[in-house]
Amino acid sequence: MDDVLPVGFSSPVYDSASWVELRRRYAEWVEAHGYRYIETPVVEYTELFRRTAGETSDIVSKEMYTFEDAGGRSLSLRPEGSASVCRAVLEHGLAASGTGLKFYYVAPMFRAERPQRGRYRQHTQLGLEIFKETDPTADAEVIAVLHGFFRRIGLDQLTVHINSVGSPACRPAYRETLLAYLRTHADRLSEDSQRRLETNPMRVLDSKDPRDADIVAGAPVMIDHLDDECRAHFDGLQAALRAVGVPFTINPRLVRGLDYYAKTAFEVTCESLDGAIKVIGGGGRYDGLIEQLGGPATPAVGFGSGIERVLLALESQGIRLAEPRAPRAAVLYLDDSARTDAFALAMRLRAAGIETDYSYKPRGFSKQLQAAAKAGVRFAILVGGDEWARGEVVLKDLRERTQDALHPDALIPRLT
């Protein structure tokens, strides 16, 4: 049977040790910044994503795994994280419980699209969200935490792109200005961009089609049409990023795929990766999202970052977060009559926190020793024979090539 939702299990992404280490380092990093873990369901009512991401967004219109439950209600596997977190925060009354609500998650996301390198039907996002804070230092914090995490795990060649996509107060007027401009050049736009003209005109600015390049270059951009509030917020964001030493570039044509963004939008790209998968993290502010769900007006800002792409980025720069673990010890039996005793001793050592190998099936002693050496085990403990009859085991240091006999109770201090 094949995987229903391939998750990129080919190396280097499926490197168990690095995977675990990345998650551990992320949790440690964001906990130090005051974020708390939140777990939300993998499946939600389809309505949630329709109302938040937007009916016309690609994610909702063609990329969701949607099905009916036994009661005929439409469910979807979550395609992104923010909507679920907002729903949970709203449902459990957290939005009313104070300020400074900061959550993080590490969770699988699902999108029914054509898999490629760095793009999978199931991928895992590291994410976080701050609720109820409107100050641009909150936006700057989110960006700085993401950028800082990437730097901390050793990534280089990072670019932070920021933009403001305006607010419901100033975006509609800009949208009309942009639309008017684009329509005068509509006949020269690429087919894709002519389609975007109808669905999401701001997306034309993001076009990679060379035919659109000169038209896009002359197009009006949102940051020249911000109202006073959005302008002040964008200026405040830049000042805050400078204050914490996060380098950034303003990209007036940066547009995000979901409808719910307001003011800040950002992406972090890694220049050692190619094409679309350079984007290893992105996010922004979505002040209207909780209100769209029927809750109180609740400002929010956050990001999502795909673990698989981060691991590809690390790999492209020759960075390994962790080497595969080798067991510390192996308990070997000299003959089969000592096998059960060896098993019992291995379990004692494991209970004491020492990773210990043991061969479940009968094998010759020499084979056991070979296997231990090959696995990179440091200490072999020999059970059986004359020493065992005297109540002792042989402790063998495979690296130093030394050995001595001792009582089993004296093992643990020698192994730690």
Place this chain on the structure above:
RNA sequence: GCGGGUGUAGCUCAGUUGGUUAGAGCACCGGAUUGUGGAUCCGGGGGUCGGGGGUUCAAGUCCCCUCAUCCGCCCCA
């Protein structure tokens, strides 16, 4: 969702104009070695040839469909 490349052992791959029982290297297991090292030598287990259908006396090989994977789009992390 669109266009193209590739699917043979756990991994990397070979397999002739269609022809008998599908191979190699690495890995794994066993023996040489009834109590001491990753080597060496010898031996062994492993395959719905991605899946389904078709053409044929005969299909890993040809045709169709499908699934997966890789690359490029749309779009995204």
